[in-house]
Amino acid sequence: MPIISDVLQPQGALVDIQVGMSAASALALRLALRSVPSPVSARAVLDSGAEITCVDQKIIQSLGLPWGGATLINLPAHGGLTISAQHDVSLIIVHPSSNAAANLVIRNLAVLEVQLAALGYEALIGRDILANCRFLYDGPRQRFRLRY
Amino acid sequence: MSVEPETAAAGQPASAAPFPVNVTPSGREALKLYEREIATYLRELPRLLDEGHAGRHTLIKGEEVLGIWDTDGEAIEAGRERFGLEPIFVKKIDPRDPQRFALLEAWLKSQCPS
Numbered sequence: 001m002p003i004i005s006d007v008l009q010p011q012g013a014l015v016d017i018q019v020g021m022s023a024a025s026a027l028a029l030r031l032a033l034r035s036v037p038s039p040v041s042a043r044a045v046l047d048s049g050a051e052i053t054c055v056d057q058k059i060i061q062s063l064g065l066p067w068g069g070a071t072l073i074n075l076p077a078h079g080g081l082t083i084s085a086q087h088d089v090s091l092i093i094v095h096p097s098s099n100a101a102a103n104l105v106i107r108n109l110a111v112l113e114v115q116l117a118a119l120g121y122e123a124l125i126g127r128d129i130l131a132n133c134r135f136l137y138d139g140p141r142q143r144f145r146l147r148y
Numbered sequence: 149m150s151v152e153p154e155t156a157a158a159g160q161p162a163s164a165a166p167f168p169v170n171v172t173p174s175g176r177e178a179l180k181l182y183e184r185e186i187a188t189y190l191r192e193l194p195r196l197l198d199e200g201h202a203g204r205h206t207l208i209k210g211e212e213v214l215g216i217w218d219t220d221g222e223a224i225e226a227g228r229e230r231f232g233l234e235p236i237f238v239k240k241i242d243p244r245d246p247q248r249f250a251l252l253e254a255w256l257k258s259q260c261p262s
Contacts, residue, residue, distance in 0.1 A: 022224055022228070023225075024224050024225045024227075024228035024229065025228055025233060027228070028228050028232040028233050029233065031232075032232070032233075057174065066233040066234070066235065066236075067178070067181065067235035067236070068224065068227075068235075068236055068237075068238055069178070069182065069185075069236065069237045069238045069239055070175065070178035070179060070181075070182045070186065070237070071239070071240075072169075072245065072248050072249060072252055075170075078170060079168075079170040080168070080169075080170060081167065081168075081169045081170065081248065081251060081252075082169070082170040082171075082172065082175070083169060083170070083171050083172070083175035083178070083179070083252060084172040084174050084175040084178070085172070085174035085175060085177065085178040086178070086238070088220075088224040088228070088238070106221070107221065108220070108221035108222075108224040108225055109220065109221060109224075110205075110220040110224065110238055110240075113172070113174045114172060115172070128220070
């Protein structure tokens with residue numbers, strides 16, 4: 001099982017991610033003979049307080065992601081109970097080794113659109129993803145580990 | 149220690165100000181776009197919970213529940229296969245939603261009293 005182990009940053013446990021169109025939306029685009037936008041690189045905080053993974057509005061808009069619903073969730077990092085648009089994406093947590101086989105790849109994932117960029121990261125990795133991982137926040141050592 | 153909104157709201161007297169809900173610009177747009185789907189979801193939710201579907205994911209179009217899947221990814225695949233890039237409504241079946249949507253409704257009413 002791949003492990004990401006890194007130093008905690010002032011913003012928290014930060015990981016590199018890539019966000020793109022969901023595999024299902026990309027297929028629909030190809031069937032319509034339209035080009036699929038390239039994935040966008042971003043920084044994300046591992047946030048066990050977030051019920052669902054969230055992505056910054058600018059990334060959602062730059063990719064032109066189709067609407068996938070509306071979600072009302074508790075999002076402490078964004079002011080508590082929040083309703084926002086939901087979109088479907090593909091999301092990769094990039095392993096620092098650059099070994100693509102060690103990346104965590106999710107082909108179709110529902111995410112919430114929120115404004116985050118001013119906080120120093122562009123996504124929150126929520127409990128929908130963390131539910132399939134082992135996440136250790138080692139405060140005394142100022143490190144974290146994510147195993148998946 | 150964090151306080152879940154539901155807990156805080158339940159502890160408030162009936163006459164207290166509505167519990168604040170953060171409505172993002174896209175959330176406001178989504179409330180209009182998915183008005184029928186949200187109504188359908190809330191209407192069907194007691195049945196879905198009775199049938200043991202809590203935590204699963206549903207795809208709704210208009211007044212119709214089109215299916216239920218174990219993961220959001222499966223529901224998204226089904227929705228995109230059927231509707232392409234049109235807006236779809238994929239929703240996790242959550243027993244907390246009646247209370248949460250009641251808080252949202254009270255909050256929206258308090259913001260637009262007329």
